[in-house]
Amino acid sequence: MKNQLDILFVLKVMDKIRKSGIKSEKGYVLEGIEAGTGYDEYTVYLATPQVTLHIFFHNKYQFEYQKEEHFKGFMKSLELINRNY
Template identity: 40%
Template sequence: MNNRLTIREFLKVFDCIRTNGDKQDHKYHLGEINAWHDYDGYTCWLGYKDVTVTLMFHSSLKIEYDKASNYSDFIQQCLSLTHNNTSS
């Protein structure tokens, strides 16, 4: 299930949220997904409910979640964001 989106697609989601989302307390919010990064931008995170995706320098990726249903919902929202972002 983790292979449904690549790091490149997660980075597109991150950029979409950063570009179109609202910034509050060092995090960007778009819908139910949050995006944030460390001070130098080498590590970025996407968060949704109990799901956290860590995007690290040199294309490393770490996905953590407790409920598979939340991860599935998260992936669907990410796919929707990337689809809507590329079709406009």
């Protein structure tokens, strides 16, 4: 399945996680979503135990997940953060 992703939306959510979340070992956590950057800060990620989203340079991205239901729950969590913070 090819996932269509609004990169700007994800980056806004990441900013909200960084501003409102709790600092963790790798980044910040809010509502069960961890957000962080790669060592070069050109790569960012959002992750739960079931889903990881990497955003690379030039707005390329890659999802890692096993079940469609996990992906859908992840996207709902991003929408919840965007709406509530």
